[in-house]
Amino acid sequence: MTNYREVYGEILADHHECPRNWGKLTDATEEEKGYNPLCGDQVTLFLKMTGNKLEKCTFEGEGCSICMASASIMTERVQGHTSEEVAKMVEGFREKMQGAEVVAGMPSETDEDDIVALYGVKRFPVRIKCALLPWTTLKKGLEHHEHP
Amino acid sequence: MNSIVRKDFPNLERVIDGKRLCYLDNAATSQRPKKVIDAVVKYYTQMNANVHRGVYSLSQEATDAFEAVRGKVARFIGAKTEREIIITKGTTESINLIASSYGDLAIQAGDVIAVTRMEHHSNFVPWQQLAKRKKARFEIIELTNDLRLDPKDVDRVLALKPKILAISLLSNVTGVINPIHSLAARFKMLGTTIVVDAAQGIAHGEVVLDRLGPIDFMAFSSHKLCGPTGVGILWGREELLNKMSPYQFGGNMISHVGDHETEWNELPHKFEAGTPDIAGVIGFGAAIDYIETMGRMRIEAYEQSITEAVIQALKEVPGVRLLGPSDAHHRAPIFSLAIEGVHAHDLATFLDMQGISVRAGHHCTHPLMMKLGLPATCRASFSFYNTLDEVNLLIKALKEAPIFFKRGSR
Numbered sequence: 001m002t003n004y005r006e007v008y009g010e011i012l013a014d015h016h017e018c019p020r021n022w023g024k025l026t027d028a029t030e031e032e033k034g035y036n037p038l039c040g041d042q043v044t045l046f047l048k049m050t051g052n053k054l055e056k057c058t059f060e061g062e063g064c065s066i067c068m069a070s071a072s073i074m075t076e077r078v079q080g081h082t083s084e085e086v087a088k089m090v091e092g093f094r095e096k097m098q099g100a101e102v103v104a105g106m107p108s109e110t111d112e113d114d115i116v117a118l119y120g121v122k123r124f125p126v127r128i129k130c131a132l133l134p135w136t137t138l139k140k141g142l143e144h145h146e147h148p
Numbered sequence: 149m150n151s152i153v154r155k156d157f158p159n160l161e162r163v164i165d166g167k168r169l170c171y172l173d174n175a176a177t178s179q180r181p182k183k184v185i186d187a188v189v190k191y192y193t194q195m196n197a198n199v200h201r202g203v204y205s206l207s208q209e210a211t212d213a214f215e216a217v218r219g220k221v222a223r224f225i226g227a228k229t230e231r232e233i234i235i236t237k238g239t240t241e242s243i244n245l246i247a248s249s250y251g252d253l254a255i256q257a258g259d260v261i262a263v264t265r266m267e268h269h270s271n272f273v274p275w276q277q278l279a280k281r282k283k284a285r286f287e288i289i290e291l292t293n294d295l296r297l298d299p300k301d302v303d304r305v306l307a308l309k310p311k312i313l314a315i316s317l318l319s320n321v322t323g324v325i326n327p328i329h330s331l332a333a334r335f336k337m338l339g340t341t342i343v344v345d346a347a348q349g350i351a352h353g354e355v356v357l358d359r360l361g362p363i364d365f366m367a368f369s370s371h372k373l374c375g376p377t378g379v380g381i382l383w384g385r386e387e388l389l390n391k392m393s394p395y396q397f398g399g400n401m402i403s404h405v406g407d408h409e410t411e412w413n414e415l416p417h418k419f420e421a422g423t424p425d426i427a428g429v430i431g432f433g434a435a436i437d438y439i440e441t442m443g444r445m446r447i448e449a450y451e452q453s454i455t456e457a458v459i460q461a462l463k464e465v466p467g468v469r470l471l472g473p474s475d476a477h478h479r480a481p482i483f484s485l486a487i488e489g490v491h492a493h494d495l496a497t498f499l500d501m502q503g504i505s506v507r508a509g510h511h512c513t514h515p516l517m518m519k520l521g522l523p524a525t526c527r528a529s530f531s532f533y534n535t536l537d538e539v540n541l542l543i544k545a546l547k548e549a550p551i552f553f554k555r556g557s558r
Contacts (some may be wrong), residue, residue, distance in 0.1 A: 003555050004494070017555050039493055039509045040523035062523050064493035124497055
């Protein structure tokens, strides 16, 4: 029989099974919890901000494979960027997931980039919110950093 | 019974991704038979007019059809009079109406309001908030390990002499059927007002007031009983409803409006402000007719056989955890499942790929799920139109799920 790797794709399965940047950050400057009350997915992000720069971003959580894989892919992507750049990535990702074909600054479907694997979640419309949760949580975290 | 019955439900013919729909989310909402859909269409195409207002014959026809459903509901549950049948938007509105209107009347600071750990948010939050508003005590009756009411905790709460006990007839998570009759009898001796949430219960078995003991209010929805969405019922004892103030103000619920004072209409209209979902109510009447033709006893017996088949078959699925009792006794065909290592969402998507529709999530029962330490479960809930073939389909998929989600299986 088929395996979830074939349906969700190798990259998502890999991030789900071996999440990158998993765990607490002892020197975090910001800790942000995200919760999807409809389905029970939860994620906690640990952010280390130096000035305006998101130096490090790690996560812990309990949720479905798509939510956890999305968090893993996101943390890899956003580290080392300024909060403006990260905010743009979050918005760009949301637009892609909501069906936009071309979004400035975001890889396209044919690019070789782990985030492209997440675009595939659009095939399961009810699961889009699972993929978005880490990103919206990150946005909240950055806002809290700016306006404590 | 089901192979003939299924033909009555057009949506059960749906094919999704080349697979015939296996609808196992009946605890969320049931499917509708063609007769119900036809009744709704007939109202809009042949009878459409507002109720309780016009002097013209079309409005009278609509009013008669609408009011006939009230009588039908009264007979269906064995109410003494149609004045005790309040038509609402659904169970949620019915319970909010009681918590707001009766709660205001009956609850003082320091009083005890009791619910159980297995309540749906709609029979939990209104009472919790009433308690906060009134500075009353909010007590939760806890459950045993197999998620039935804990008799010791029932005794504890009983000793507190609660003013109100709000309890579901049947849990939407575990399918456990509560012994309402004996509980009501014991609490009533202490003067407790008993509110029964029959949202799930109404769809399983013969729910007749006499058999529920000395209860005071009962709430349920049309849409779990093959009727349209947007329609619910609140049954209450006439003497209590008479004492209560209106819940909402507007058209129909008044008898006279002056510049500074208003007199309320009589029961049941006092609680029915504004134009109701007329088509939905008429459709609900057709649903009750349909259910009565099927026979509630027959439905119950058939569903019992489904419950037994699922419980038996689940024993042969490795790694699956069934929430609640592991026997079919006093249990409706609602099954919340967790598979070790597979998140409920992933499981639900996998089942959806086989054409099986189940619910994944917390089922609007945060207080229960927190207690169980589970963020989410998958829930398969059956109705009388589901078949043993569908039981087998679910079981087969559950057996395959751990293989499908096996980690590192490149």
